[in-house]
Amino acid sequence: MRQNILYFITFAFVFYSPIRVDAEVITYPAPSQMPASKQYKITITQSNKTEESYVYVSDAQFPEKNRSKNTAYTIFSFSGKIKITVTQLNGTFKRCDILPSSYNIKTNVDKNTISFELDKPRNIAVEFDKDQTYPLLIFANPLEKSIPSPDDENVLYYGPGYHDKVDTVFMKPNQTLYVAGGAVLSAHVIGNNASNAKIVGRGIISGRRFGHTHGKLIYFPGNQSTDLYFEGFTMVDAPGYYITTSGKRTHANNVKGLGWWFNTDGFSFGEDGLTEDCFLKCNDDAIKLYRSGNKVYRTTIWQMENGAPFQISWNMNSDNSGFVVKDCDIIRVDHKWDNPNEAVFCAIHGGSGHMSHYLFEDIRVENADWKLVSLQIAKNRWAKADTLGKISKIIFRNITVTTSNRQPMKRLSVLNGADSISKVSDVLFDNVSINGVYLKNPDQGRIEVNPVTASNVKFIVTKKDKAEPKVNNVLKSWENPIRNGLGSYGQKDFHIYYENNKYYLTATEYTNTSWPKRGIVLYSSSDMVNWQEEKYLMRRSTFPDSAWYKDVWSAPELHKIENKYYLTFNCRNDALRPYKQLGFGIAMADRISGPYTILNPEKPLFDGSNASLLVDGSDVFVFFDKDGLFYAAPLNIAKASLLSEPKEIISKGILNEKFRFSDAPFVFKNVNSYFMLLSQFFGGYLVEIKYMKSSSPMGKWEFVTDTPLYSFKEAEANDELDMPYPHKNAFAPPTQVIFSNQVFAGKNGKLFMAYHSSEKYAEPHLCIEPMVITDGKIILTAAKKKIQTMSR
């Protein structure tokens, strides 16, 4: 009874007190060591009272790779209703968006300021003109509930100011580390077996002064580090992981983090961890769903260029299950690299554990253009279990994905175990939509399901598509090289095929030396500038180890001949015949996307390089180079057999003094003439692209002109690598440069030439130029120009 009265009195006091405790704004001072944004100013208004909230700025620490140059952020606490005003100090803007979009926050724009209202705590990103170069984050916290006393001996109290006396704060069981608003603790925090420890406050824990040490910013190792509680603080510039704990029942509430390095993974908690109302902007896996019972609610993630928002496993060797991720927003996924850790929902399981029972529900994914799901089991750099484990019982329910430009996602989703035992199984897509269209089956969802290593993949759709009308852009001009959606580690030997208003592309693929080549990928595009993965035509991992075509996969081509599709390729087995000449193979399918059957699985048709087909009515010829000479032969394509032995078509004997070592013949027919493009490399790193003409595919071939179509000098070679590599010199510059060229007919029969950009010191990429044939001569109107314009 007495308690109830007390309670009532307290309640009455709070409710009727003249200072309304439930409407309050608390801003915090900033230590002088923390730089202020020169770009943004923020004020908060409540009940006619306006105050400024300090805008911090964190400069990119890994500017070679980071998309943003810096990130600004502000921290305050409030209750009731507030108006936030942001002033853009650096010029004007046309639009402003607040993310997550699901918060539905509307802004008022007035010249160079915007304002909006909040009536509950939120962690949000403010974007001007959809630009991510200078992001602004607002951490609008709830009021603190209980502030510990600085005199409490169980409290490590950091008041406002900059604290860098120690590199590491060590915590004991039951201790509270309090980082007050306005405090910046520049240190790691380690609590070995520190059960019941708490880290709370509105301050900042910064790892900036440590650089990229890979050290964890907050680290609670030991099984006894149980029942940890993290609340309210902000972590910036971590040197490695933000928070790693080993014991059970870690609870993170409203913790924010932003960092820059590869290795700034977000949270990796022990069993039964609970993450709620958190915000992570990080450049490696945001949330590790490694240990049983982890749950994630109402959390917002900005995934930078590397890592997965939700990572199921790299190397788990124990069985784990019972994961829930619910009501979360992924506001951006900046992926653009062909690495296996680049997907929103991801596993690169190389451990022996069985990872199962994952529920992903009510998740909004926006501005994610790359890959949605990648669940793979394979040995990887960090895990080499003898017996690989499994992944099973994954539910994706009510997942809404929107890409930034409403184009399809660039990469196929993948479900691919290691073999028929180490499988990915029981995966349910329950009302998963991309750009308003619900995924109804693997093909329509653009999901590669390996028939051997993945099973029981189901789709449920009970909602109606909300597809937006398709915009048919007419391509007028474009910029070379074209990279959008194509292989990020570079490609060569492009071959483009146009059919039913769609462009299809195959190429020699390249990869980071840490990952094996995948095989042959088919890309598609409606405009030949914006590409996406369409299908894996050949997947290396499905071939027997002894297959002659196990490796390399260079210069693939796709042709339609008498209602069948033929895929040609140049391969070798690197284990059995290392460094030997490539062999030529042919595969056939009824549909362009396959499945393709290899017609000569026993041995190659011949040894040689850069083999290319000419389809001339019902006749098919193959051209290839070997030892610097060119050969040709008529082909029975359906039987994958040569109709006669390959014949030398250019050699010293034929060309006399005009002969020199040549590569990559490509032949096409125009009216009644045959044209052949070729590449010649000169010591001193000069490459010349020339062409010859003949009235018959088998010859006699003659140069039309001595002037090259175009040439590449070494001085023109781009020497900036785009991609991150496992070590500095992982990218191998070729000692001898070959330019393969292709001529293809696109929309309205217009001719184009495709080749790759200079490859000497940087990744090669697709270039396309319009081409015309006038008076029997090939004319490139803007050879090698960066900007290309469609001819009328």
Next chain:
Amino acid sequence: MKQIFFLIFILSIMSVNAEVVTYASTHNMVAGNKFLHPSNEYKVELWQDGKMHQAFVYSMDALHYTNNCKTTAWVNFSFSGNVTVKVFNFTKHRQSAKLLPRNPGIHLMEDTNTVSFCISKAGQYSIEFQSGKRIEHPLLIFANELEKNVPDPEDSSVIYFGPGLHEIGSRYIVPPGKKVYLHGSAYVKGQFFSENSHNITICGRGILSGEDYPARTADHMIHLRNGVNILIEGITIIHGPRFMIVASGSGHHINNVKMMGWWFSTDGVSTGEDALIENCFFKVNDDAIKLYQNNTTARRCVIWQMENGAPLQLGWNGTNDYSNCHVYDIEVIRVEHEWDNENESVICAIHGGKGHKTNFLFEDIRIDNSNWRIFHLITKPNRWGQWDAESGSISNMVFRNIEMYGEQKIPSLIMGHDKKHPVFKLRFENIIINGKKTFGERNNFIVDAETTWDIEFK
């Protein structure tokens, strides 16, 4: 009594012979000059008979992004007798110091930030404070013999570059019969050229720099076309845009030349027939020594092979037959290879011409700080060679006493392009990899059965 005589004998030698000569730097050697500036990483004192000689420590910055070193520093002096080299290390790298080439006879004395060691023999050394296969801030010690026959500046047969900076342009023609002398304090920017000139000497202790020419924008640093009776001795060549030394003709002697470059295409030395390459130092980013001509002998060289090129390159081309090359006593102190390109191995041939390469002897070669393949001996059509469909081979070669301290990450490769271009009669004797003799096991050697024969391991 005997001992006393011995002592007197030693003392008398010292008093007569012992000498240290250092060289002043030129006025352009200032901080901020990325091509060459005073080192702020190292200081070197030379001690002899209780007397200290300050050696100027040069340092240059890497020029290409693939270069693993960020700087390279060196000192250059001449001496006789014994000299104690005392190195002050101001870098943050304080791991215990190591000296390359490995030499158990030289004892390093370490103090907090100095290391001292005594040398009695001229040579080139790398003193290292970082460990690992790649280091970023090396210091090289170029300890020359005292100069003999220093020419008179007034001698009309001598082109004399005295102390100071000289800019001679990219085609300074050396007339026949002339001796070009680079004083130890001379810094010459430019390149030497001659054609059909005999009896040319280029010598001294000075520096020749190609810093004014970006990669492949000018000629070789010294290019003597069709020259007979050539001596190049004692100088240091840096920043070559192409090769350091190219000489065609015959009768070439390259002695104690120190060469350091950064580009793909800064090959080291390519000589004509009947050539002797000895006591040289290479830190180059393309092939160090070209074995392209008859009767080439290369011995007692120290090679730091950067990310590209082969220390001992038998060639991409070769229209004529070549034979009788002898390579011995070579210290390959570092190999920074990590690409599976054709030119990445210590002893390398990518023979793409119609000639027959035969009768080569390689012996006493030590390979340190490498994890790449030792041998890559293949015939293969390539874009530098004049491929002949019928002819071209590699044969009759002996590789003896070759020791690699470490494992090959990728196996050595012995392979012909086809049966008409075979690789045959190679004898590998006493090849030691990581302390273990190898007999051509598959993890160490790929020997292609179709295109090779008589490949013997002993």
